[in-house]
Amino acid sequence: MAITAAPLDKSLASREVGRPARIMRLRRMAQQKPLGAIAATLLMLVTVLALAAPHVTPSRYDHQDLTATLEGPTRGHMLGTDELGRDSFSRIVYGARVSLGVGLAAVVLGLAIGITTGLICGYAGGVTDLAAQRVMDAMLAMPLLLTAMVIVTVLGASVRSVIIALGVTVVPGVNRVVRGSVLGVKASLYVDAARALGAPSFRIVLRHVLPNILAPIIVAASVTMGFAIITEASLSFLGMGVPPPFPTWGGMLGSSGISGFAQQPWLAIFPGVAISAVVLAFNLLGDTLRDLLDPRLRS
């Protein structure tokens, strides 16, 4: 049905896009949105590094060299070493696996629950919506970091519990975005038309509503990814995240404590740069996607 084709792929539908044309399009996009392009490149680079960690790091994340503790950046240790002589660069690259992996899994979980409940709340409305929104109110009234802390404590410190905790905390935000967008789309003529043709609600929601609210969902996913990574880092910083010995960016800033940093400030600088850069990239990407996907904001 032509109606379901969202405005975003109009240019794709109009003509067949060959390989060179696609590359041209990417290049033009990168020229128009340099920040978005830089952000996307950075994220791809970090992902590749994280996946190839054993091949790009000089040593394993838990390899100790007690003859070279608390070093600054040197030839052998690009980003220095910590108080146990572990190579900071290696730990940051392995730590990217936690940040990106946990963040991605949590966002997928949160999106799955948030989109499902959001579609139901927005489309069904009534008592279901009223009750569900009070639950969301309650979750939003608590600082999300505290909710995540309580959930991790309940489930015990592990990768899985951090993913669940973060996934749950992002649900209310996603739910609100989806619900609001559904309410906007629900009143459209094409939804009326589908209903008049006798389509079941289930089909209307999946085939007519969902494809038309993908833009805000994609934007929310990118921004939520940044939020999940910063919250995971906060949990690790407080010692309630992915347990050692596996390195996390937040944990690297928390564990060794102030005394180590006072002797070797570089130790405190690089993990923070890593978190900030990745979160910044996701936020910039979210902004770019918003500009590109939201026709109302397009200048």
Place this chain on the structure above:
Amino acid sequence: MRAYLIRRMLLFVPVLVLVYTFVFVLIRIVPGDIVNLMMEGGSGRGTSAATAAELRHELGIDKSIQQQYAIQLQHLLRGDLGRSFRNGRPVTAEIGRRLPITLELAALAIVIALGSALVIGSLAALRHDTGIDRTISVLSIVALSVPAFWTGTLIVVLPARFWGYSPPFTFSSLIEDPTQNLQQMLPAALTLGAIFAGVLTRYVRSSLLEVLRQDYIRTAWAKGLRERIVLTHHGLRNAFIPVITVVGLQVSGLLGGAVITERVFNLPGMGTLTITAINQRDYPQLEANVLVLAFIVLVVNLFVDIAYGWLDPRIRVG
């Protein structure tokens, strides 16, 4: 207005009950209670099973979760939030000592964030589509992407390393010793405020841009008013309305950020108290803390909605 207020306050009840129930049930599923922790501590006191059972009975955690919940709700209705498992004192006493610290931190952070966002955001809007505007836009995203515990750590570590200065690490109240209080509080508030300045700047900018396109701004210019008057009286006052809503939405995030900032700067506020309560399985303290924090979030949002009507007479509630 009164009917509206009462209706809004009534809506607090289901939300607060849900928050309370949520924490109440979750924390009790956690393996290991305070008695286990005390025995692990091996303080040499009678650690027999009989003593443990007696202790649990004393604290009322030997009953089933449903029974405990029923009893707690009765106490709550009488306005009794319970006593801390850790020191046996009413949890409200501890909150009374800690809450002002968190509120001071949060208030300072909001002032810093709003103040800088109004100035910087207006500058970006007035210099729309110039290098200044673009730089500000990027910087504000940077500000909200940098984790508070990192900037906080750097603020503590770097001056100590290079200039031998560090903020005081023992807390003194604003009344006791204002200088020392602010020496510890200001860096913390700056750390926390910077993030929200990033968020708010973006809203001030887009909101002011929207307002500056309105007819009444053109009228104000046409009347020959000075730039300052047009900007503040006609521009910012109207641009402020959506911004104040965002402040309301950010309060919960602000309190969450306070948890971590307090930890970095060693401030004995609600955040520190709550982390301790979670780690020590001090159920009543944790439940009361979360209830108080949620209540603050709800009240602030109510205030925001009232302020909304006050700033914009078109949407007066009634």
